[in-house]
Amino acid sequence: MSRFEDARILMYSHDTFGLGHLRRCRTIAHALVEEHRGLSVLIISGSTIAGAFDYRTRVDFIKIPSVIKLRSGEYTSMESHIDLQETLKMRQSIIRHTAESFQPDIFIVDKEPMGLRGEVEETLTYLKTRGTTLVLGLRDVMDAPHLLEAEWQRNDVLRKIGQFYDRIWVYGPPEFYDPLQGLDVPASMRAKMDFVGFLQRSVTPDPSRESRKAGDYILVTTGGGGDGADLIHDVVHAYKHDPSLTHKALVVLGPYMPTDQRRKLLRKSAKIPYIEVIEFDNRMEELIAGATSVVSMGGYNTYCEILSFDKPALIVPRVNPREEQLIRARRASELGLVEMLEPEEARDPARMAAALKNLPKRPAPSQSKQSLRLEGLPHISRIVGDILDVKRGSHLSLVKL
Incomplete structure (x- = not known):
């Protein structure tokens, strides 16, 4: 120092x-x-x-x-x-x-x-x-x-x-x-x-904070949430479509999700016992560290956290108006670090359900032959x-x- x-x-x-x-x-x-x-x-x-x-x-x-x-x-x-x-x-x-x-x-x-x-x-x-x-x-x-x-x-x-x-x-x-x-x-x-x-990224223990039980949930996060409603809808529809999908999912809506979309998702997800929804958490690192796996849009910070905590991940990227997430997800998928679905693929509930069921069993990024750097x-x-x-x-x- x-x-x-x-x-x-x-x-x-x-x-x-x-x-x-x-x-x-x-x-x-x-x-x-x-x-x-x-x-x-x-x-x-x-x-x-x-x-x-x-x-x-x-x-x-x-x-x-x-x-x-x-x-x-x-x-x-x-x-x-x-x-x-x-x-x-x-x-x-x-x-x-x-x-x-x-x-x-x-x-x-x-x-x-x-x-x-x-x-x-x-x-x-x-x-x-x-x-x-x-x-x-x-x-x-x-x-x-x-x-x-x-x-x-x-x-x-x-x-x-x-x-x-x-x-x-x-x-x-x-x-x-x-x-x-x-x-x-x-x-x-x-x-x-x-x-x-x-x-x-790393996690600094906070004694005043009640920790979730690690290892019993898939984390679904769309970052700020301003454009994340579609991905969360796709996850909810996958659970509705396939009754054998019983992994617990913790969904974080994000603070910028529009109010009408937030209400609709809360209403839909309330009917599915395996889904818990929260609106925001200022210590996302802890949630990712405790998850079995992660579903995200592949923004920069979440991607770094996926690598840092070595979590199997499914990425459904935003494709407009910027292609940043799409490019990152395709490259990471090419290297065997994550699984990727295009947004139109994720809209198929059967395909999304199959990806979610397989996700916790997917190899972690460290099991690829790539240096994480x-x-x-x-x-x-x-x-x-x-x-x-x-x-x-x-x-x-x-x-x-």
């Missing part, structure tokens, strides 16, 4: 639809403060439920006004009476003023290089002038190459990444997937990329330590002069 007195890291997590960005940032922040004493991490988040999670000492968050991403891919303000542009102006101002007040040594931006609708570009410009190390963190899979290329070309993103960022971290191993494959990435930008590996957190901690060593060394040199 190293010690950096008053070292500061600022993280940006735009959070418009699910929980993935905030949970990833929080995981990284916790690993960094555990490894480096004296380091403080502040997360800027647009998540409506950022306060529902616990944070370790020296990790905190700043909440910016929430913007919701619709299933169509369009955005709208969380508060219907406030114009989207006004909300974006408030967010941009808070981000800039937070950076000015916090004065970070390192600024880590999650996934969106210029932020939502370019809201961090002004802050990147400011921090660049004062010598902050600027880091872009990318998921193992961003989107289908043609979709990502079109989006980035519209906003001149590749050029801006080269202009602003000092480092690019890919939260996955290179042999799994290259998030920028198919794009015309300059060699100078490739030289900044570091495939750090997947982010391993879960070294992301220690790798990031080492990189951060090196950056801070250089910064502190430069500071001492200036003091001596």
